[in-house]
Amino acid sequence: xxxxxxxxxxxxxxxxxxxxxxxxxxxxxxxxxxxxxxxxxxxxxxxxxxxxxxxxxxxxxxxxxxxxxxxxxxxxxxxxxxxxxxxxxxxxxxxxxxxxxxxxxxxxxxxxxxxxxxxxxxxxxxxxxxxxxxxxxxxxxxxxxxxxxxxxxxxxxxxxxxxxxxxxxxxxxxxxxxxxxxxxxxxxxxxxxxxxxxxxxxxxxxxxxxxxxxxxxxxxxxxxxxxxxxxxxxxxxxxxxxxxxxxxxxxxxxxxxxxxxxxxxxxxxxxxxxxxxxxxxxxxxxxxxxxxxxxxxxxxxxxxxxxxxxxxxxxxxxxx
Amino acid sequence: xxxxxxxxxxxxxxxxxxxxxxxxxxxxxxxxxxxxxxxxxxxxxxxxxxxxxxxxxxxxxxxxxxxxxxxxxxxxxxxxxxxxxxxxxxxxxxxxxxxxxxxxxxxxxxxxxxxxxxxxxxxxxxxxxxxxxxxxxxxxxxxxxxxxxxxxxxxxxxxxxxxxxxxxxxxxxxxxxxxxxxxxxxxxxxxxxxxxxxxxxxxxxxxxxxxxxxxxxxxxxxxxxxxxxxxxxxxxxxxxxxxxxxxxxxxxxxxxxxxxxxxxxxxxxxxxxxxxxxxxxxxxxxxxxxxxxxxxxxxxxxxxxxxxxxxxxxxxxxxx
Numbered sequence: 121x122x123x124x125x126x127x128x129x130x131x132x133x134x135x136x137x138x139x140x141x142x143x144x145x146x147x148x149x150x151x152x153x154x155x156x157x158x159x160x161x162x163x164x165x166x167x168x169x170x171x172x173x174x175x176x177x178x179x180x181x182x183x184x185x186x187x188x189x190x191x192x193x194x195x196x197x198x199x200x201x202x203x204x205x206x207x208x209x210x211x212x213x214x215x216x217x218x219x220x221x222x223x224x225x226x227x228x229x230x231x232x233x234x235x236x237x238x239x240x241x242x243x244x245x246x247x248x249x250x251x252x253x254x255x256x257x258x259x260x261x262x263x264x265x266x267x268x269x270x271x272x273x274x275x276x277x278x279x280x281x282x283x284x285x286x287x288x289x290x291x292x293x294x295x296x297x298x299x300x301x302x303x304x305x306x307x308x309x310x311x312x313x314x315x316x317x318x319x320x321x322x323x324x325x326x327x328x329x330x331x332x333x334x335x336x337x338x339x340x341x342x343x344x345x346x347x348x349x350x351x352x353x354x355x356x357x358x359x360x361x362x363x364x365x366x367x368x369x370x371x372x373x374x375x376x377x378x379x380x381x382x383x384x385x386x387x388x389x390x391x392x393x394x395x396x397x398x399x400x401x402x403x404x405x406x407x408x409x410x411x412x413x414x415x416x417x418x419x420x421x422x423x424x425x426x427x428x429x430x431x432x433x434x435x436x437x438x439x440x
Numbered sequence: 441x442x443x444x445x446x447x448x449x450x451x452x453x454x455x456x457x458x459x460x461x462x463x464x465x466x467x468x469x470x471x472x473x474x475x476x477x478x479x480x481x482x483x484x485x486x487x488x489x490x491x492x493x494x495x496x497x498x499x500x501x502x503x504x505x506x507x508x509x510x511x512x513x514x515x516x517x518x519x520x521x522x523x524x525x526x527x528x529x530x531x532x533x534x535x536x537x538x539x540x541x542x543x544x545x546x547x548x549x550x551x552x553x554x555x556x557x558x559x560x561x562x563x564x565x566x567x568x569x570x571x572x573x574x575x576x577x578x579x580x581x582x583x584x585x586x587x588x589x590x591x592x593x594x595x596x597x598x599x600x601x602x603x604x605x606x607x608x609x610x611x612x613x614x615x616x617x618x619x620x621x622x623x624x625x626x627x628x629x630x631x632x633x634x635x636x637x638x639x640x641x642x643x644x645x646x647x648x649x650x651x652x653x654x655x656x657x658x659x660x661x662x663x664x665x666x667x668x669x670x671x672x673x674x675x676x677x678x679x680x681x682x683x684x685x686x687x688x689x690x691x692x693x694x695x696x697x698x699x700x701x702x703x704x705x706x707x708x709x710x711x712x713x714x715x716x717x718x719x720x721x722x723x724x725x726x727x728x729x730x731x732x733x734x735x736x737x738x739x740x741x742x743x744x745x746x747x748x749x750x751x752x753x754x755x756x757x758x759x760x
Binding site for chain 1: 468538543590717719
């Protein structure tokens with residue numbers, strides 16, 4: 121059965137999370153967690169749903185960008201898209217007039233992701249599976265074939281391509297039985313948003329422990345004394361065997377990051393996430409090197425601009 | 441006299457340049473050179489004008505982004521802005537909800553630039569000078585004080601900051617007398633857009649030589665045989681003493697760039713511009729190293745994402 125895409129619609133959906141400081145961190149002190157929400161319609165009634173996450177203001181810009189991309193999608197057949205998903209990605213990101221607005225960056229990146237997510241969802245529904253199961257059933261090489269490695273085709277080995285898809289969150293190599301039985305490993309960020317009171321933090325942490333959570337992320341970076349107090353509180357509540365991570369959301373300079381995180385070392389965080397500018401690979405490397413003796417890792421890449429940046433990061437890590 | 445900003449308007453202005461292939465290159469084969477055009481109104485009647493350049497489709501997205509930024513500008517006094525221009529830049533790029541859409545990248549970058557250009561223009565008009573004269577009259581340290589070096593304040597020496605502003609096109613150190621007498625050094629790209637016929641190319645080149653142009657840029661990267669024929673033609677017309685540059689607009693992988701440009705070495709281009717992904721600093725470094733023995737430089741940075749990327753590029757160059 122063929123599935124012709126006949127319509128792409130997008131909605132600006134906002135949630136007033138800032139009212140109670142849900143989602144707040146050192147850089148985003150009053151976020152209204154929101155989304156540009158895409159629905160794809162096909163001629164046979166099947167639909168695909170996708171979105172990307174925004175923080176409130178400006179969601180209308182992403183909506184506007186999705187509307188501009190829609191013209192590249194309407195009229196396509198799902199079968200043609202999935203038989204050359206890499207080509208479809210390149211079609212969306214290489215339009216001769218629109219690529220100037222990225223390429224593959226910022227608003228255009230977010231809008232492209234919302235459309236692609238909806239197409240992946242449509243694909244899974246057409247196969248009669250949830251998306252995770254579609255991915256699990258794919259051969260790793262099939263997944264690699266969906267990704268556009270433009271610019272680095274020559275430099276990327278097959279092994280690196282597989283590391284890439286693993287880093288990007290594809291879990292095709294996790295044992296499916298285990299996943300169905302025990303669930304997928306995850307941590308919670310919901311206990312310790314930066315704007316929460318100590319009282320709320322204690323209550324949410326108690327609830328999360330009761331629900332079986334073992335890994336907890338805490339937002340840091342606005343005020344060192346506050347961070348010390350909050351990390352001490354969380355560590356006391358979760359005990360030494362559970363895991364604590366911290367996240368500064370790009371708040372610091374490189375030197376500041378090293379000094380600040382060193383002051384929190386006694387609480388044994390597994391990693392500091394996004395200590396500095398997301399564009400500064402070498403800055404992250406310097407922070408990573410300085411914190412290694414303290415047993416604290418550096419997490420980044422929530423925003424990776426381009427596969428070539430991933431490749432250089434990977435090569436740098438391999439050469440340490 | 442105070443100047444309070446009372447309104448920011450933006451227009452979507454398009455020119456059908458693709459009809460005659462003006463502006464065409466290897467990646468942008470049918471551009472409609474266009475602009476998001478900003479006008480700032482003040483309570484005393486003074487206006488500021490600014491824009492950023494787009495290629496047609498999607499200009500409405502940049503317009504939408506300018507409208508979202510306008511709320512941060514209306515109500516401000518020009519005097520307050522120019523007394524802390526760095527702070528004003530940070531205000532526009534650090535909004536707790538909107539920075540998620542960049543930060544400082546793509547559509548948001550373009551929209552911010554259009555607004556900032558209009559504010560610079562307003563400043564110059566308030567001083568009763570053209571903008572170049574406002575810049576010439578500023579102390580280099582004053583110019584540096586206008587730029588947000590967030591994330592790299594610790595790592596950036598004053599000398600590097602001055603190199604930065606020179607690279608960014610501020611010409612405060614050119615002798616003003618000479619500039620008024622002889623004009624500002626420039627090259628022309630208008631003779632050799634990729635979609636032009638050889639006949640048109642010859643005609644435009646003849647006209648440009650008559651008008652006194654000595655430096656000519658040629659678009660390359662779609663077809664090697666075409667590039668050889670066109671570069672030979674231009675080099676024959678301009679002779680050995682004038683300057684030829686070539687520009688691939690991000691068309692190649694790294695290895696492909698080295699091989700392709702080597703095939704054009706006999707025409708003695710001064711540089712190859714944007715041979716590969718604008719995000720790939722190390723890729724550009726590899727191309728630069730490979731082409732140095734042929735006497736061909738590499739130009740990039742038309743799209744520099746962030747000051748930290750500039751800093752790393754600068755450090756890399758200094759360590760060669």
